[in-house]
Amino acid sequence: MPILTKEQFENLAKFDNNPCISIFLPTQRIGKDVLEEKDRIQLKSQWKKASEKLKEMGVEREKIEKIGEPLKNLLEDRDFWRHQSDGLAIFLADGFMEKFTLPVNFEAFTYIADHFYLKPLVPMFSGDTRFYLLSLQMDNVELYEANLYSIGKVEIKDLVPARLEDRVGYDYEEKSLQYRSQNPATGDTIMHGQGAAERDRKNEFLRFFRAVDKGLHEILKDEKVPLVVACQDYLFPIYQEANTYKKLYSEPVPGNPSDYEHMLALHAAALNVLQPHFNKEKEEKMVQFREMTPGRTSTSVSEIIPAIYEGKVDTLFLQNREDIWGNYNENMASVDIQEEQSSANLSLMNLAAVKVMEQGGKVYLIENEFMPEKNSKMNAVYRY
Incomplete structure (x- = not known):
């Protein structure tokens, strides 16, 4: 299941109330900080600051207490605090609360306005990061559907043979002992016997992988996302020969899948292999920014905001961990930039x-040194 869906993001973006409180916290998965409940204490501190700010804004005490009631219940949920990821996002309003435990490193931040603050969630929707991960072993085959931030197992047992013996027969183990052994010094696999025996072994692998590929076709036939394979290195060229899926990724996840402690470790290894694929679109957009003719790009906030409302912006680059404060008058198409954040x-x-994002454009949070134009916190590529 996705951790945060695009529909949930859009619903938060449309939410209109006064006040809306957005709270972001860095959290810990394991360790001493979890045992000492530092994340829970940090949220309590953030809510105290938010409550004081609400009082300054003239919000009645009874209303503040009503808004904070779900948060009070969350603070008392000790089981919740023992199962965190890298970041926690909480959205509060009168009679409303949504919370998301996310593998995104947030800075502690609270925002109060008549809308929610969603900029830190942008990385979860920067391009299509879906992919499939095939864990391929001779005695176990598993398929996962994943993206940058989540992974889930796909049920394939009725479609794909679970092990090689199911496809080539139960003399596999005996043959394996005859033809293969390990070098005690290196642990590497050694192939024995004549070339015919080795070809026979490869053909058995190939038959097995073709059966796997045939079963996966039922799931992947309409897909256009990468399929990355986790298997021992010597098996990957054989699987490539058996494969018919057009988006098979050219590099495998290295090592035997059983060497990874759990599914999340395998997921992390797959992300490392796929990183060039995920960066490709962003890098292409950055090249586009640098090479486009004048008038098709901008670094001026006063120009970019009105262009966004006209539907002209295709790609937006925002400096990460920074902000620009001010107001926008849509009727006058004018931007008022101010030095500091205020209630106004x-x-x-x-x-x-x-x-x-609402218009279907791309948004990227970029560190300052990698911004296309470093002298501006906001860069844009126009559609026309």
Whole structure:
């Protein structure tokens, strides 16, 4: 199951109330901080600051207590705090609370306005990061559907043979002992016997992999996302020969899948292999920014915000861990940029990010040194 869906993001973007409170916290998966409940204590501290800010804004004490009631219950849920990821995002309003435990490293931050602050969630929707991961062993075959932030097992037992013996017969183990052994010094597999025996062994693997590929076809036939294979290195060229899926990734996850302690470790290894694929679209957009003719790009916030509302912005680059404060008058198409955050302004970066994503554009959070134009916190590529 996805950790945060695009539909949930869109619903949060449309939510209109006053006040809306957005709280972001860095959290810990394991270790001393979890045992000492530091994440829970940190949320309690953030809510105290938010409550004081709400009082300054003139919100009545009874309303503040009502908004904070679900948070109070969450603070008392000790089991919840023992199962965290890298970040926690909480969205509160009168009669409303949503929380998301996410593998995204947030900085501690609280935002109060008549809308939610969603900019830190943008990386979860920057391009299509879906892929399939095939864990391929002679005695176990498993398929996972994943993206940058989540992974889930796909049921394939009725479609794919679970082990090689199911396809080539139960003399496999005896043959394996005859033809294969391990070098005690290196642990590497050694093939014995004549070339015919080795070809016979390869043909058995090939028959097995063709059966696997045939079963996967029922699931992958309409897909256009990468399939990355986790298997021992010597098996991958054989699987490539058997494969008919057009988006098979050219590099396998190294090592035997059984060497990985759990599914999340295998997921992390697959992400490392696929990183060039995930970066490709962003890098192409950055090259596009640098090579486009004048008028098709901009680094001026006062120009970019009105262009977004006209539907002109195809790609938006925002400097990570920074913000731009001010207001936008849609009727006048004018931008008022201010030095600091106040109760009378809003985040122009959040406004821009949400609007571009709503229009189907791309938004990337970029560290300053990698921004296409480093002298501006906001860069844009126009559609026309």
